[in-house]
Amino acid sequence: MSSSSIVFLGTSAGTPTPSEWFPSILVTHGGAYLLLDAGEGAQIRMLETGIGPGRLDVIAITHMHGDHVFGLPGLIQSMSMSARSRPLSILGPVRLRPFLEQVFSLTDFDPGFPIELAVPPYRFEVAKGNSVLRLEPFPVCHVGESYGYRVEGLIRGRGGVKKRFSIAYTGDTRPCNEYLRHIEGVDILIHDATFSQKTHGREVWEYGHSTALDAAEVARRAEVGVLVLFHKSVRYQGRGEGLLDEAKNVFPNTILAEDGMRLLL
Ligand SMILES: [Zn+2]
Numbered sequence: 001m002s003s004s005s006i007v008f009l010g011t012s013a014g015t016p017t018p019s020e021w022f023p024s025i026l027v028t029h030g031g032a033y034l035l036l037d038a039g040e041g042a043q044i045r046m047l048e049t050g051i052g053p054g055r056l057d058v059i060a061i062t063h064m065h066g067d068h069v070f071g072l073p074g075l076i077q078s079m080s081m082s083a084r085s086r087p088l089s090i091l092g093p094v095r096l097r098p099f100l101e102q103v104f105s106l107t108d109f110d111p112g113f114p115i116e117l118a119v120p121p122y123r124f125e126v127a128k129g130n131s132v133l134r135l136e137p138f139p140v141c142h143v144g145e146s147y148g149y150r151v152e153g154l155i156r157g158r159g160g161v162k163k164r165f166s167i168a169y170t171g172d173t174r175p176c177n178e179y180l181r182h183i184e185g186v187d188i189l190i191h192d193a194t195f196s197q198k199t200h201g202r203e204v205w206e207y208g209h210s211t212a213l214d215a216a217e218v219a220r221r222a223e224v225g226v227l228v229l230f231h232k233s234v235r236y237q238g239r240g241e242g243l244l245d246e247a248k249n250v251f252p253n254t255i256l257a258e259d260g261m262r263l264l265l
């Protein structure tokens, strides 16, 4: 099996269903492990993939809405109970620090290992052997402080550094020009597709979200390789084909994220 992959741990928006959990994506490259968002239940989904939370090197959070962060305290507590001693890096909005400090304080919890919190535009690089995972935040248009992340997997060799893959994850956002240049030409774009243009139209922009059609138009403009529709509203449960068809009319190379789906890179 490829040593680089994306595993969609949770792909729903706002509310979960038994088969669609809150947003969380695991990216592995060589021995480096990155979690993009930590929706509730992310650690359980990780265990289902056979990868314990203790393997994580860095967690990147897009914004402070509960569907994207409520899994984080539980993840950290499990790492602590597994006697983790090496540092954990977390990248995300300014309010992540008081959020974690409050939860830890009110639950009488001390992680017992260093947590290195950083705020964008700080960039991360995790190097494991020849594999390098590079993480670059960029601003998106959702609510308050919201980021997307560009992730590049690099291989260091005798001839220098070679890029193996590039991914961009927008987190929650309406389509806007602010992030276009950061996602240009990536192999895989994981984009907010909360609603359908047919049922909601442009009104979703007021809520800082995108339709499947919006995501497809962004993918076409940014000339990405593959578009993955993500963060589907629970109202489309079992009817995701409609979103997929809507996007494919504009950008044929589109797939719909499902919990447990794994893409080899
Ligand atoms: Zn969300």
Ligand SMILES: [Zn+2]
Binding pocket: 063, 065, 142, 172
């Ligand atoms: Zn949100």
